[in-house]
Amino acid sequence: MIPSGFDYVAPTSLDDAVAALADAGEDAKVIAGGQSLMPVLRLRLNSPSTLVDLGRIAELRGVREDGEAIVVGAMTTHHDVIADQLVGRHAALLTDATQTVADPQIRHRGTFGGSLAHADPAGDLGAVAVALNATLTVVGPNGRRDIGAEDFFTDFFTTALEPDEILASVRIPKHTGWAAHYEKFHRVAQSWSMVAVAATVDVDDSGVIREAAVGLTNMSAVPVRARAVEQALVGQSADLEVIRAAAEHAAEGADPMTDPNADAEYRTHLAKVLTRRAVVAAAGV
């Protein structure tokens, strides 16, 4: 289908973008890589008055080191995230999960920030953001504010972003040396995650799990942490029985939905199996 008519602006700085968004009023939308928004527009599920395109703002792209964290520009494409050395070294979970996003064409257009701001519960990167304790920096007419990943996602396709705010970057505390695995379950290669588990662990030389972080995709309206699993892992040796027992806690506190592919019971079961597999793969057991 053909989208409804809209005005289009493509500013070249973040300040200009914020101003353009404010000017355009509350029916305006921000477009990043367009991989989710364009289908929405074409299906006429949304008819914004203006699109503010962030594609020409250089300062929103790329990854930099900042003390104990790395900062990923919101407009960094999935492809660039996967290829980035800093991400690979300090946030291996993000690299691993991003590799499972869609297909190469989409990974060349779609962006990390766009995916988070879209807040599809089946999107793969929200679980990574919550697992890695990321902080999202948003900019609006009243300046900058930082939002913790778990506070950023508020409901299905809904975030703490105000209509006049733009997600600028994502700050991820360094998880240097943490092993990671993103275990994704979907029916065909091109389809969304029915359930997926983002797991990353810091295992010491004696094989004891020092720290663990587990995020769940599509187990609630928003990405959630599987804290009970993490608690059951920390301080234990990374062996199969420990992981198996810990994974049984995977769905605690989650609120999975039912759709034709999976009902809540099946999702709950999948979360446990996939959590076990994700941690096993991450810990190299």
Added chain:
Amino acid sequence: MTATVEPSAAEHEVGKARIRKEDDHLITGRTKWTDNLVLPGMLHMGLLRSPMAHARIAGIDVETAQAMPGVVAVYTGADLAEEQGSLPNAWQITEDMKAPQAPSLAVDTVRFAGDAVAMVIARTAAEAQDATEAIDVDYEDLPVVLDLADAASDGSDLVHPDLGTNVSAVWTFDSAEAGTGTDVEDEIRNAEVVVERTFRQQRLIPAFMEPRSVVVDPTGTQITMWSATQVPHILKLMLAMTLGIPEHKLRVIAPDVGGGFGGKLQVCPEEVLALLAARRLGKPVKYTESRSESMQAAHHGRDQIQKLTLAARRDGTVTGLKVELLADMGAYLRLVTSGIPILGAFMFNGIYKFPAYHFTCTNVFTNKAPTDAYRGAGRPEATFAIERIMDELATELDMDPLEVRAKNWIAHEEFPFDTVAGLTYDSGNYEAATAKAKELFDYDGLRREQAERRERGDTVQLGIGVSTFTEMCGLAPSRVLGSLSYGAGGWEHASVRMLPTGKVEVVTGSSAHGQGHETAFSQIVADRLGVPFEDVEVLHGDTQTSPRGLDTYGSRSLSVGGMAIVKAADRVIDKARPLAAHLMEASEDDLEFSDGQFTVKGTEASVGIADVALAVFAAHNLPDGAEPNLDSEATYDPDNFSFPHGTHLCAVEVDTETGFVTVRKYVCVDDIGTVVNPLIVEGQVHGGLAQGIAQALYEDAIYDESGTLLTGSFAEYLVPGAPDLPHFTTDRTETPATGNALGVKGVGEAGTIASTPAVVNSVLDAVRHMGVRDVEMPCSPMRVWKAIQAGQTSSTQEGVR
């Protein structure tokens, strides 16, 4: 000696793996798709579709839409009620079949979500789209009929209250009545084993790559329609008959068409509406559907409930089969909706020779998109049912599924064989195909691995599935179609034109939409006339160039269309022979024709067919009374169907923890008779397998309880891609068809027909020991996992773990 390596005419084209000559333009897009067409003054049509599955239209307010920018006209069903007529159904399967009125634009009632209720004609497609959204329709809810079994029962709410029932027709075949076999009830009564199963054929969406698209130009003396259709000839005839336009005032062109799978074997409401609008406004009108419209409103496929009762002896010999079908028509009867289950009726006996067969099909209306032809059309349903229940019999008797089949199949020395369903299978060799497939598959090795995995309680279980299928291709002997009350014949037409320079134009009535006709037909003609492959041009898809034809479906193009070409080419040679004799001052009887040369037997004297063509063009030196023309036409009506067969073996791994099914190995040995182009065959088989596997594991058109299609985009309707499919091991045996001079059988649907039961059989084979008796298609992870859970709880035996 041979000084240069010329492309020797003696080297046969037929059998060569020619790269398809149409691919460079199809793949690069430097070609004519309907949506690429731009005509002067062309307007665009947009359709407003009903979101309701069943409702009365209490009012439509088009005022706002009419005033929108660029809008030229807005029409509702009431505006067109008189002139739109009823969309045609060409297959009255019984004398008392109930066929409802099927308006292109709903007049007072909508009957499925997607039914068109209003159309906007505007200067641009975007303006047309905008204006449809400004139309306000007042719907009054009517009861929605969705469940097939409920719809067929007494007291159900009605899709068409004026018909007084949801049952369109009941069609039966009985071997005792037809004199083709014994009485099935007797066989069931006397059977040592009776296996009863009910299978569900889910609803599928054809999902062709190019959406449906139409352009109608009403200017000039004829109305010209370009349409992304499989059936330009049938479309032209049906438009004439439906709309009362004199047939000679219509021209239909199917330019390059990007796939159909039966989904474009249709006279579409959108085609009728574009024509009516163009005629009213006197300007060209274009319509191209969106993907969501295509999934919602273009016809769907399958959707049957199949109840089977199989009678057998303890030694595995099958003695009878009773089939009771419920077939979902959807809301209306489209072109051949009513006949699709009937096309399967002759195939439920498969490759087997049991003596008794009874088939009853009840065609039922529901408030869903109409169903109609989809790749295989009737035969996949039948093949699935028989191949699934043969496995169930094997389980019941604790026999190897291949052993049960071998016990019942027609032995190669028994051909030609008259089947219990009343067909005559001309040829086949099921033993040879099966032996080859078993070897390629490493059947015994995989059985060993399966046993080991079971033994150690592996969470990943291996399953092996068999499908030894046959199908009927080459639609169709016209007399047979007549006996089944189909509205047309099954012949095909061709003409061959020798141009003065020796080049050849071949016109076929079998219009391609991705099959590779241009290449395959060129190969046939190159051999027949002894001209280079490159010198043949195949023309099709325009009723002006190709005035006679019955188009492309039912794997008919080669075995029927190809034979028409052979006949026409032979007539060219017959016409050239006396002229060649004259040119060489020889007697006709002394000439032999091979590799494009007429040679006087026992001499060096010869003349090429191209030289004859030039001489004919000049016409300076022809025999007295000879007509200066080598062009020939031929129409071929087959005496019988052709019957490809094959053995497909599938190995799947089932992750019993999640229910996820991975196809690990797939081997198929097909016997499609003589092969014209192995590369095209390979492509057809691969695509067919993908589509059949998709039915087994992935695809499912799902409506919610209000009749809204939940799988209205590719995000929900899961079409597999290359990463989801295994490497296919394909091979062939070659038992030529005896019914046609080419020895060909057809391969367009074989992969789809054969593969679905092979995959589902393998899924069950993997988890049957866990207490699973059946998994409905598609065998989604959740379904498989739940079946395992249920099986484990219900079975008293210890679980595998």
